[in-house]
Amino acid sequence: MRFYEDLNVKANGIALSEADIPYRIGELLREFQPDIVVITGHDAYYVKKRDSKDLNNYQNTVNFIDAVKEARKYEKSQDKLIIVAGACQSNYEELIKAGANFASSPKRINIHALDPAIIASSLALSDRNQSIDVVHLIEKTKYGKDGIGGIITNGTMYVGYPR
Numbered sequence: 205m206r207f208y209e210d211l212n213v214k215a216n217g218i219a220l221s222e223a224d225i226p227y228r229i230g231e232l233l234r235e236f237q238p239d240i241v242v243i244t245g246h247d248a249y250y251v252k253k254r255d256s257k258d259l260n261n262y263q264n265t266v267n268f269i270d271a272v273k274e275a276r277k278y279e280k281s282q283d284k285l286i287i288v289a290g291a292c293q294s295n296y297e298e299l300i301k302a303g304a305n306f307a308s309s310p311k312r313i314n315i316h317a318l319d320p321a322i323i324a325s326s327l328a329l330s331d332r333n334q335s336i337d338v339v340h341l342i343e344k345t346k347y348g349k350d351g352i353g354g355i356i357t358n359g360t361m362y363v364g365y366p367r
């Protein structure tokens with residue numbers, strides 16, 4: 205939360221267990237009505253089972269996928285509600301399929317705890333009428349395209365003159 209404060213980005217932080225996120229996300233979205241939601245926590249890919257497509261091989265990816273799906277019930281448009289989802293070693297492809305704009309982890313690696321916040325704050329501070337340079341944005345994170353990926357998305361800030 206201090207990261208957002210330092211950037212002067214209005215943010216609300218809610219601590220929940222990963223298993224509770226899908227059940228609480230709808231009411232929290234209705235309460236706070238955000239432009240951007242970050243759904244993160246802890247995850248792990250159990251490499252020993254050697255099947256990255258089997259969601260049973262992940263500690264919390266299913267919880268994140270279910271939370272993204274619930275958030276998309278609240279707002280279907282990926283332009284009106286930007287979702288950043290996942291954690292260390294999450295199943296990136298399934299999070300994107302579920303409706304996330306940005307997700308971790310394409311290479312099933314550990315990400316830096318601030319990577320989702322870097323993505324969210326960059327979007328919050330970017331012009332809503334311009335598409336984000338996804339490659340440049342992802343390069344701002346610690347592990348780049350190995351740790352997080354996403355789709356072309358517009359920023360959320362209304363820019364006026366004078367600022």
